[in-house]
Amino acid sequence: MIHHFDHRWATYDGTEVRGTTLAEKKDPNFAALPRYWVAEGEVDERLDGRRDRQWFLGWRDISRSTDERTVIVGHTARVAVGHKMPLVFSSNPYVMYAVLSSFVLDYVARNKVGGTSMTYFIIKQLPVPTEVDVSSCDPFLEDAPSWIEQRVRELSDTSREVAVMGVGPFQWASERRALMRAELDAALFHMYGVSREDADHMLDTFPIVRRKDEATYGEYRTKRLILEVYDKMVESIQVGELYQTLLDPPPGQGLRHRVDIGTRS
Numbered sequence: 001m002i003h004h005f006d007h008r009w010a011t012y013d014g015t016e017v018r019g020t021t022l023a024e025k026k027d028p029n030f031a032a033l034p035r036y037w038v039a040e041g042e043v044d045e046r047l048d049g050r051r052d053r054q055w056f057l058g059w060r061d062i063s064r065s066t067d068e069r070t071v072i073v074g075h076t077a078r079v080a081v082g083h084k085m086p087l088v089f090s091s092n093p094y095v096m097y098a099v100l101s102s103f104v105l106d107y108v109a110r111n112k113v114g115g116t117s118m119t120y121f122i123i124k125q126l127p128v129p130t131e132v133d134v135s136s137c138d139p140f141l142e143d144a145p146s147w148i149e150q151r152v153r154e155l156s157d158t159s160r161e162v163a164v165m166g167v168g169p170f171q172w173a174s175e176r177r178a179l180m181r182a183e184l185d186a187a188l189f190h191m192y193g194v195s196r197e198d199a200d201h202m203l204d205t206f207p208i209v210r211r212k213d214e215a216t217y218g219e220y221r222t223k224r225l226i227l228e229v230y231d232k233m234v235e236s237i238q239v240g241e242l243y244q245t246l247l248d249p250p251p252g253q254g255l256r257h258r259v260d261i262g263t264r265s
Contacts, residue, residue, distance in 0.1 A: 002074025004101040005155035008032040026172045028159050028257040038080035054078045055162045057097055058087040063118035065110040068208035073100040077161040094149035099128055102188040107202040137191050140236040140243045150252030151180045168256045180251050182225035190233055
């Protein structure tokens with residue numbers, strides 16, 4: 001029911017699960033419904049003194065190296081989850097979210113997963129960058145952790161359930177989201193020290209992503225966007241300037257739904 005930057009990937013209609021529609025994703029009042037319910041008080045009691053955020057970050061335990069993506073991480077509202085969605089807690093969940101959603105980390109994971117379960121011991125083996133590693137992007141990204149957070153916030157905060165900035169969720173804009181994700185992936189390729197040639201190769205190891213892109217757009221759009229941003233970042237590094245986003249307005253300043261996040265209509 002979750003996917004990268006999408007806590008409403010699927011919903012239950014009675015006992016049957018289905019993918020959500022684009023219209024539902026664009027509706028800030030739409031909430032994905034579970035099959036089973038746990039009382040809010042039970043969740044609060046279990047989290048007492050441990051977690052004060054109104055959203056969680058976790059990943060799909062069921063995973064294969066031959067799937068479209070292997071590490072499928074996503075966020076949820078403050079609700080109970082089953083053992084097939086292990087949770088991860090981080091001092092900087094926005095950076096963690098971006099890293100676990102990236103193609104570069106997924107490439108590594110695909111070479112580690114031999115079965116159908118993305119267990120904790122596999123996750124703990126993955127090369128997650130330290131704060132120092134993240135700051136290595138500062139020469140071309142002004143305050144890299146904040147740069148990442150702005151994009152993750154806009155990508156994630158699309159409904160009242162998980163609104164985290166207090167003035168209403170962001171509108172779901174598909175083309176804008178594709179560019180923001182391309183910027184995150186390109187920055188992370190740089191952060192991991194991956195050359196353009198190797199980034200090109202890594203992206204070619206996701207054949208289902210490519211096939212779906214070609215069916216929808218007539219090209220491997222995901223790869224093209226990431227490599228175009230990668231090249232622009234190289235240009236910024238070469239001239240000693242900050243990378244200038246392709247998005248207007250900048251990430252974190254996109255259009256919002258003007259709603260009262262405390263009520264439902």
